Amino acid sequence: MKKTVSESAQLLICPLDQCQLRLNGNSWQCEHKHQYDIARQGYVNLLPVQHKRSKSPGDTKEMVQARRNFLATGAYQAISEQLNQIIIDHKQTNTILDAGCGEGYYLNRLNQKLTENQRIAHCFGLDIAKFAIQAAAKSDKKSHYLVASNRSVPIADSSLDIIYCAFGFPVFEEFTKKLKPDGKLILVESGEQHLIELRKLIYPNLKPYRQNPYPEAAESGFSWTEESSIQYKVTLDKTALANLLLMTPHIHKASAEKKQQLAELEQLELSVDVNFRVLNKDAQNL
Numbered sequence: 001m002k003k004t005v006s007e008s009a010q011l012l013i014c015p016l017d018q019c020q021l022r023l024n025g026n027s028w029q030c031e032h033k034h035q036y037d038i039a040r041q042g043y044v045n046l047l048p049v050q051h052k053r054s055k056s057p058g059d060t061k062e063m064v065q066a067r068r069n070f071l072a073t074g075a076y077q078a079i080s081e082q083l084n085q086i087i088i089d090h091k092q093t094n095t096i097l098d099a100g101c102g103e104g105y106y107l108n109r110l111n112q113k114l115t116e117n118q119r120i121a122h123c124f125g126l127d128i129a130k131f132a133i134q135a136a137a138k139s140d141k142k143s144h145y146l147v148a149s150n151r152s153v154p155i156a157d158s159s160l161d162i163i164y165c166a167f168g169f170p171v172f173e174e175f176t177k178k179l180k181p182d183g184k185l186i187l188v189e190s191g192e193q194h195l196i197e198l199r200k201l202i203y204p205n206l207k208p209y210r211q212n213p214y215p216e217a218a219e220s221g222f223s224w225t226e227e228s229s230i231q232y233k234v235t236l237d238k239t240a241l242a243n244l245l246l247m248t249p250h251i252h253k254a255s256a257e258k259k260q261q262l263a264e265l266e267q268l269e270l271s272v273d274v275n276f277r278v279l280n281k282d283a284q285n286l
């Protein structure tokens with residue numbers, strides 16, 4: 001069944017000429033007749049070939065499935081709850097974008113929370129990986145899912161109240177353009193102790209933790225406002241551990257010997273340590 005596309009999706013713009021997209025039957029079309037079909041699962045692909053750097057950019061099908069299985073264990077549910085609370089505490093939540101949403105875990109849960117709180121919100125999720133967006137759109141019929149890149153967000157300028165980016169690849173210059181003058185950017189990032197036990201098993205030397213990983217945020221006109229964090233322990237069984245490894249870059253960096261050692265573990269207790277940073281558009285951008 002095709003998804004009904006509500007008026008909120010009128011914020012979509014053509015990735016080729018930035019003109020507004022209008023619904024025409026089962027496609028989105030701009031005034032220059034660039035046309036984007038709505039897929040069976042309800043998402044739309046707004047990543048033109050000329051904007052792709054590889055045939056299948058972003059996470060692979062295998063990584064997407066591993067992330068879905070891992071997140072289904074509830075190991076990161078507390079992260080989603082804290083993110084939801086931060087968003088609910090903001091007055092303006094009319095238009096929200098999950099930039100690099102993966103298979104939609106956080107956006108799906110956020111949408112449910114907003115509904116419970118009787119907040120009307122138009123939620124968009126984008127990811128450069130088609131497999132991730134297919135999975136997201138299949139299980140969350142309330143949000144609008146787009147195959148697109150954070151480098152060129154196909155949503156009208158100055159139209160978003162909140163953009164959040166969880167363990168992703170923020171593009172500050174682009175995000176500042178898309179946010180309303182009083183919009184917020186929320187970064188959900190690994191803290192210093194995040195998965196430290198796993199990292200110590202894989203790497204002989206750990207890289208020093210960067211307190212401010214994004215100096216370019218200020219250059220794009222963002223200022224840090226609030227910061228909070230969450231820390232807890234989770235015990236992962238063999239399957240969850242294998243999925244966690246598959247969904248992170250660690251799998252590519254671990255030696256064959258280390259991978260073997262990890263595969264032999266029956267379970268592992270891990271620290272979860274995540275930071276939530278809220279950034280404001282600076283007054284100079286108003």
Ligand SMILES: C[S@@+](CC[C@H](N)C(=O)[O-])C[C@H]1O[C@@H](n2cnc3c(N)ncnc32)[C@H](O)[C@@H]1O
Nearest residue numbers: 058059100101102127128129149150166167168
């Ligand atoms: C570590 S995963 C996090 C996914 C999701 N936010 C989560 O935490 O479950 C990073 C995601 O960013 C996507 N990605 C990579 N480059 C991107 C880009 N330029 N624009 C949008 N998404 C991108 C990947 O496909 C992947 O789904």
